[in-house]
Amino acid sequence: MVARGERENATGQGRLVRPPMDPAHGVRKFKLSPHELVDAVTAAEDLFVLAHLGVPRVNPVCWTFSIDGLVERERSFTLDELKARPKKVVEAVHHCCGSPLEPNVPTRRAANVRWGGVDLAALLDELGIDPNARFLWSYGLDGGEFADKSCEWFLKDLPLERLAAGDVLLAHELNGVPLPAEHGFPVRLVVPGYYGTNSVKWLWKLHLASHRADGLFTTEFYNDELGEEDRAAGLPAQRPVWAIAPESIIVSPQSGTAVALGQPIEIHGWAWSFRSVATVEISVDGGESFTRATLEERRGWGWQRFSLIWQPSVRGEAQLCARASETSGTAQPRDGARNAMHFLAVLVR
Numbered sequence: 573m574v575a576r577g578e579r580e581n582a583t584g585q586g587r588l589v590r591p592p593m594d595p596a597h598g599v600r601k602f603k604l605s606p607h608e609l610v611d612a613v614t615a616a617e618d619l620f621v622l623a624h625l626g627v628p629r630v631n632p633v634c635w636t637f638s639i640d641g642l643v644e645r646e647r648s649f650t651l652d653e654l655k656a657r658p659k660k661v662v663e664a665v666h667h668c669c670g671s672p673l674e675p676n677v678p679t680r681r682a683a684n685v686r687w688g689g690v691d692l693a694a695l696l697d698e699l700g701i702d703p704n705a706r707f708l709w710s711y712g713l714d715g716g717e718f719a720d721k722s723c724e725w726f727l728k729d730l731p732l733e734r735l736a737a738g739d740v741l742l743a744h745e746l747n748g749v750p751l752p753a754e755h756g757f758p759v760r761l762v763v764p765g766y767y768g769t770n771s772v773k774w775l776w777k778l779h780l781a782s783h784r785a786d787g788l789f790t791t792e793f794y795n796d797e798l799g800e801e802d803r804a805a806g807l808p809a810q811r812p813v814w815a816i817a818p819e820s821i822i823v824s825p826q827s828g829t830a831v832a833l834g835q836p837i838e839i840h841g842w843a844w845s846f847r848s849v850a851t852v853e854i855s856v857d858g859g860e861s862f863t864r865a866t867l868e869e870r871r872g873w874g875w876q877r878f879s880l881i882w883q884p885s886v887r888g889e890a891q892l893c894a895r896a897s898e899t900s901g902t903a904q905p906r907d908g909a910r911n912a913m914h915f916l917a918v919l920v921r
């Protein structure tokens with residue numbers, strides 16, 4: 573009799589049996605609104621939860637993890653073996669790109685946390701990467717139905733080039749404690765600077781390949797259609813949802829609140845992107861005119877605080893928005909994209 577989550581034979585090479593799923597259907601919990609993102613580091617219990625297929629309940633004693641494909645030496649690890657390796661702690665924005673069925677709708681599901689785990693690039697160096705390897709496929713223990721389609725395992729991929737930018741982790745800790753079940757216990761991939769969907773929870777296998785993974789969540793969903801202009805410039809028609817585009821959230825003032833005429837108040841929030849944000853501009857007239865905000869430096873892959881003192885000078889409704897840009901000049905669009913600017917209205921009286 574094979575315990576669930578264990579391989580069918582003692583060599584560790586047999587077919588994997590899925591652990592019990594509880595629940596065995598998608599989970600979406602969004603706990604904090606923009607005005608509640610007050611802490612620089614988000615508490616684990618306040619983190620949003622996104623599981624497309626359900627939550628596998630993994631017995632850590634039975635769990636093994638393996639790396640195969642285009643590596644010189646394939647290997648598997650127990651949880652104790654992984655935890656015995658040096659632990660790296662990385663602060664990073666954790667940001668869900670929104671529903672793959674509505675890729676252009678902003679959702680502002682974001683947090684900033686500290687992941688602890690094993691440096692994947694160092695581990696792969698030890699195993700030896702085959703020069704033909706270009707993509708890293710990562711498998712979660714969850715499987716089931718999504719959007720009337722079925723998949724055996726939650727499978728994602730990313731370009732191996734991403735490893736060179738550093739800090740891709742096999743994470744076993746979230747804010748200093750073991751990963752909670754909903755967040756991927758016992759081990760998840762964490763790809764700082766990439767949208768949350770790439771950080772595969774309940775990880776059981778990494779596979780190195782010369783081409784992209786042909787899966788529900790790799791080539792069917794999570795690919796953005798590029799516009800005419802990009803295609804005219806010779807870019808491929810689709811771009812995988814990997815690196816985070818410039819993004820910002822206004823935390824204060826809260827949407828719908830009243831502010832006093834003539835009283836200086838601080839407008840502040842968080843900004844981030846894969847390459848880090850160079851400038852944030854704030855508008856108090858619905859995006860007609862912008863003023864550059866003060867912006868803190870990035871810590872690791874974390875979000876950056878921006879702020880601006882505003883002295884409201886006109887009574888009535890004021891439309892606030894923020895616009896983050898990278899050094900390259902790439903900025904948040906006004907609408908029509910997942911990273912469209914965050915607008916909110918306050919009443920000056």
Ligand SMILES: Nc1nc2c(c(=O)[nH]1)N[C@H]1C(S)=C(S)[C@@H](COP(=O)(O)O)O[C@H]1N2
Binds near residue numbers: 619624668712713754
């Ligand atoms: N195995 C697995 N990993 C997954 C998912 C999933 O459904 N299954 N969802 C992804 C998505 S869409 C997001 S946004 C993040 C959410 O991570 P969290 O629930 O820990 O906040 O996990 C990603 N990793």
Ligand SMILES: [Mo]
Binds near residue numbers: 667668669769
């Ligand atoms: Mo997501």
